Amino acid sequence: xxxxxxxxxxxxxxxxxxxxxxxxxxxxxxxxxxxxxxxxxxxxxxxxxxxxxxxxxxxxxxxxxxxxxxxxxxxxxxxxxxxxxxxxxxxxxxxxxxxxxxxxxxxxxxxxxxxxxxxxxxxxxxxxxxxxxxxxxxxxxxxxxxxxxxxxxxxxxxxxxxxxxxxxxxxxxxxxxxxxxxxxxxxxxxxxxxxxxxxxxxxxxxxxxxxxxxxxxxxxxxxxxxxxxxxxxxxxxxxxxxxxxxxxxxxxxxxxxxxxxxxxxxxxxxxxxxxxxxxxxxxxxxxxxxx
Amino acid sequence: xxxxxxxxxxxxxxxxxxxxxxxxxxxxxxxxxxxxxxxxxxxxxxxxxxxxxxxxxxxxxxxxxxxxxxxxxxxxxxxxxxxxxxxxxxxxxxxxxxxxxxxxxxxxxxxxxxxxxxxxxxxxxxxxxxxxxxxxxxxxxxxxxxxxxxxxxxxxxxxxxxxxxxxxxxxxxxxxxxxxxxxxxxxxxxxxxxxxxxxxxxxxxxxxxxxxxxxxxxxxxxxxxxxxxxxxxxxxxxxxxxxxxxxxxxxxxxxxxxxxxxxxxxxxxxxxxxxxxxxxxxxxxxxxxxxxxxxxxxxxxxxxxxxxxxxxxxxxxxxxxxxxxxxx
Ligand SMILES: Cc1cc2nc3c(=O)[nH]c(=O)nc-3n(C[C@H](O)[C@H](O)[C@H](O)COP(=O)(O)OP(=O)(O)OC[C@H]3O[C@@H](n4cnc5c(N)ncnc54)[C@H](O)[C@@H]3O)c2cc1C
Ligand SMILES: Cc1cc2nc3c(=O)[nH]c(=O)nc-3n(C[C@H](O)[C@H](O)[C@H](O)COP(=O)(O)O)c2cc1C
Ligand code: FES
Numbered sequence: 001x002x003x004x005x006x007x008x009x010x011x012x013x014x015x016x017x018x019x020x021x022x023x024x025x026x027x028x029x030x031x032x033x034x035x036x037x038x039x040x041x042x043x044x045x046x047x048x049x050x051x052x053x054x055x056x057x058x059x060x061x062x063x064x065x066x067x068x069x070x071x072x073x074x075x076x077x078x079x080x081x082x083x084x085x086x087x088x089x090x091x092x093x094x095x096x097x098x099x100x101x102x103x104x105x106x107x108x109x110x111x112x113x114x115x116x117x118x119x120x121x122x123x124x125x126x127x128x129x130x131x132x133x134x135x136x137x138x139x140x141x142x143x144x145x146x147x148x149x150x151x152x153x154x155x156x157x158x159x160x161x162x163x164x165x166x167x168x169x170x171x172x173x174x175x176x177x178x179x180x181x182x183x184x185x186x187x188x189x190x191x192x193x194x195x196x197x198x199x200x201x202x203x204x205x206x207x208x209x210x211x212x213x214x215x216x217x218x219x220x221x222x223x224x225x226x227x228x229x230x231x232x233x234x235x236x237x238x239x240x241x242x243x244x245x246x247x248x249x250x251x252x253x254x255x256x257x258x259x260x261x262x263x264x265x266x267x268x269x270x271x272x273x274x275x276x277x278x279x280x281x282x283x284x285x286x287x288x289x290x291x
Numbered sequence: 292x293x294x295x296x297x298x299x300x301x302x303x304x305x306x307x308x309x310x311x312x313x314x315x316x317x318x319x320x321x322x323x324x325x326x327x328x329x330x331x332x333x334x335x336x337x338x339x340x341x342x343x344x345x346x347x348x349x350x351x352x353x354x355x356x357x358x359x360x361x362x363x364x365x366x367x368x369x370x371x372x373x374x375x376x377x378x379x380x381x382x383x384x385x386x387x388x389x390x391x392x393x394x395x396x397x398x399x400x401x402x403x404x405x406x407x408x409x410x411x412x413x414x415x416x417x418x419x420x421x422x423x424x425x426x427x428x429x430x431x432x433x434x435x436x437x438x439x440x441x442x443x444x445x446x447x448x449x450x451x452x453x454x455x456x457x458x459x460x461x462x463x464x465x466x467x468x469x470x471x472x473x474x475x476x477x478x479x480x481x482x483x484x485x486x487x488x489x490x491x492x493x494x495x496x497x498x499x500x501x502x503x504x505x506x507x508x509x510x511x512x513x514x515x516x517x518x519x520x521x522x523x524x525x526x527x528x529x530x531x532x533x534x535x536x537x538x539x540x541x542x543x544x545x546x547x548x549x550x551x552x553x554x555x556x557x558x559x560x561x562x563x564x565x566x567x568x569x570x571x572x573x574x575x576x577x578x579x580x581x582x583x584x585x586x587x588x589x590x591x592x593x594x595x596x597x598x599x600x601x602x603x604x605x606x607x608x609x610x611x612x613x614x615x616x617x618x619x
Binding site: 042053263264268279 | 326335336354357367368369370374549572576
């Protein structure tokens with residue numbers, strides 16, 4: 001059940017390269033959001049909804065349930081996102097959310113429940129699990145993000161760690177300046193692999209390449225892979241996931257109108273016909289998509 | 292406040308009820324085809340029973356996959372869309388969506404489209420047998436494949452041919468939805484009225500285009516798209532005003548309605564009902580706010596019945612004819 005609310009900006013912290021971390025007070029959204037879902041934000045002030053007309057979709061980067069806050073990581077890409085990044089603490093924005101189908105986490109309920117068993121089998125077969133002190137299975141999971149695509153993965157990683165998964169992050173960017181999410185991932189006490197195109201930090205090259213190298217190491221076979229980033233990166237992820245038989249979910253971007261599934265403006269190509277990124281996604285199983 | 296009525300100062304309720312081609316609408320506010328799906332997506336945001344009616348997504352005989360993405364581009368105070376009539380086909384509308392819509396007390400207007408006159412007729416015939424459909428809205432703005440890709444709605448004779456064919460296959464009221472992409476909207480309107488249309492709705496989107504200057508190519512997957520939203524409103528108000536004078540059947544006005552004030556422009560231009568389209572994408576509660584705003588305006592102006600406002604700005608009321616004013 002999505003909400004519409006006027007959220008107060010509680011913080012606006014500039015990171016490097018035109019990216020800001022925005023804290024928004026939206027208790028209903030914070031309480032019900034699942035990783036991978038997004039908020040649809042009106043990027044104009046006052047009573048006027050006319051210009052810019054459309055809302056902008058932004059992933060939920062993290063939530064602070066206790067404080068009723070939603071955290072967004074916004075890259076100033078154009079008019080709307082730059083307007084957002086200029087908001088002073090104390091001002092308000094109109095939000096719809098949480099919207100969309102989020103990541104299907106292991107151990108989750110609903111749609112994921114049926115697949116959980118399959119995953120356990122798969123994980124054990126792949127040697128990707130290790131038993132903890134109580135004998136329960138602690139699955140290994142990879143999250144991979146390129147550029148601003150890291151945004152939804154922090155909330156996901158937090159929930160995965162909390163539910164007992166071993167999570168490793170693969171973070172890629174153009175250069176050291178534009179790397180995102182390192183602080184957040186590190187605070188979650190997980191292994192973070194870094195790749196930059198110019199080699200200014202971490203592996204010199206593509207983040208998927210780096211992940212493929214890790215896959216070649218014995219015992220480092222993830223039971224699940226979650227990815228978000230540019231299309232080219234996701235295409236490459238798809239190939240390595242398919243090759244390794246790793247179950248994989250990706251979060252897609254498309255230009256949106258309504259954000260709730262009504263206008264069919266955000267279609268992407270599914271195996272069985274068009275899918276709505278806003279309502280059928282933005283997170284999809286790799287197999288659902290046609291590339 | 293109760294459905295379709297706003298409390299007046301003297302305790303009298305301002306009546307928002309209108310009659311449209313024999314259909315009683317509890318208020319004149321509909322939601323425009325293609326911007327509200329089949330109602331499901333918005334049922335969680337408010338009680339759909341508050342709406343005067345819903346015009347469902349354009350429906351064709353067979354399922355259609357629609358156009359490649361991107362399908363939407365934002366333009367100044369508007370959007371260009373090239374969804375391409377993606378829909379699951381008329382059988383899926385009947386089996387999958389009408390049962391849901393029957394649960395509500397509102398006019399359900401099925402928007403139909405086709406690539407040939409026969410296809411329009413066949414879709415109309417299938418829907419004629421269905422309970423819970425209040426009227427058919429015939430979208431004559433889609434390309435006539437046999438006619439060389441020209442829209443049915445840009446030629447008075449072909450527009451009339453489609454309406455006549457649909458009328459022959461249904462007992463339901465038939466609403467002709469006109470394209471604004473014509474030189475003489477009045478000629479088309481007269482032609483579909485003569486062909487038996489029970490009402491006329493306008494406007495559909497205006498054909499437009501946007502170019503990504505860095506990629507040096509059109510942004511939309513379909514290259515061209517339809518412009519809607521506040522940017523088109525003045526064009527739509529003008530066309531409603533012209534058509535309302537030229538025909539006897541009621542007119543449904545749409546194009547860029549975001550607020551009750553916008554809706555009132557159309558009503559005063561002669562529209563018996565209005566439809567909220569693009570605004571739904573921006574504000575899920577837009578149609579509801581328009582309904583409430585109409586009631587508030589009537590209270591403020593001391594008007595008891597919305598029908599008093601219909602056509603208030605037409606020549607007979609403003610004492611000026613349009614003839615002689617066509618040199619802008
Ligand atoms: C599900 C989803 C989650 C997203 N999450 C984030 C996030 O967490 N952080 C972040 O910084 N960005 C995110 N984006 C991208 C963000 O929505 C766009 O950068 C933003 O809409 C651009 O708007 P603008 O007004 O700044 O740019 P403009 O170029 O002025 O935008 C013009 C129009 O194009 C659309 N548009 C432009 N680029 C994109 C794009 N990449 N994706 C979708 N629509 C676009 C806009 O929505 C707008 O309608 C996400 C996109 C989607 C679909
Ligand atoms: C995304 C979108 C999809 C639409 N689909 C249809 C359709 O299927 N059939 C139709 O007759 N009109 C369709 N329209 C046109 C609207 O019903 C309406 O006539 C037009 O958008 C003008 O109103 P507005 O400015 O309030 O949106 C569509 C418009 C939009 C924006
Ligand atoms: S944005 Fe309207 S259906 Fe996805």
